[in-house]
Amino acid sequence: MHTEPPPLSALQAWLDAYGTVEDRYGHLLLEQIQPIDQALIDALKPYFESAHLDAREHFHQQVGIDLHPDATASGAHACYPDCLPIVARRGLFGEVIAGLVTQAYADELVGEHPWSVPIFLFRFHADVESYLWDLRYDPSRKRQVFGRFGSDFVGIRLDATGRVIRVIVGEAKWRASLTDSAVAALLHGEKNATCPTTGEKIHNGQGIWFEVNRDSVVPKGLRQLQRLLELRDPINHASAIASMDAAITAATPTLARTNLVVIAGNAAKKRKKLSVLVPWEQPPAEYQSGHDLQVVELILDGGEALIDGLYSSLWKA
């Protein structure tokens, strides 16, 4: 289970938070104000280990490799998640950040819901498992890994009796440089379509808003979360499990939902302080979903050093 709370004081020293809520639309800008250093990595490490623990145990058991990092057999030592290719690690970082922000800044997010993040869904990243399998028999194997299907992140709000009354579903993206074109491609799709009238290159409309709009009312991740709770800690989550099952099997889904979009990366060189990538005054015109929307922008400087430093330190002294 994911039990480690976010390192609040380290976050406060590292980031300035500017949150706004307009009706059912929340926007949170997190700007780095302190350089990334070893102390920050040390502070975040327990949270990241906690987030990846379930997947680490699951994958290593599946593939049949030892969890002890000092195991001597060649190619048979624990390596998730650090052994993943760089692109995949970037993606994982964004997804953990989605959870971290949800927990650490719940007061500033739309609705001010006290979110719970009982466990992360990384074990459902199917291609990682087959990659680790390849790696176990050929440690020199190098290839890219496909992203996980379904929601990047799922959190829940429980009522006093432990029943799930709302779900937060996150889409998380990392980009090394958050320039206008890079962000536009994320939000509106790649610029590989052609305008039928002018012949100009235009966005293909397959971006984040498209994904969020068309996602099923009840996210697939909720079922995955339910299964993990059943497997890992059924006694303490009995009410949550039962209510999730009811929500999923209901003929007409009534579960309340918040959509979360997290964009993380390094500031563009020409970025001005406090400028935003997604306007905060009102939800984007492209957002058609009737659910609450929360946008989070995490603007870093030299963020790769944080990701690489963090992931290479997990489960190591």
Add this chain to the structure above:
DNA sequence: CGGTCTTAGTGGTCTCATTC
């Protein structure tokens, strides 16, 4: 002319749909 941004191209697996 130099720095920054944009565009185009690349990798990787598996399944389902379409075409030959």
Add this chain to the structure above:
DNA sequence: GAATGAGACCACTAAGACCG
């Protein structure tokens, strides 16, 4: 019936374009 294509998703990099 077999080969090809597209779509699911995570991003980076090289080279050319642009701006001051």
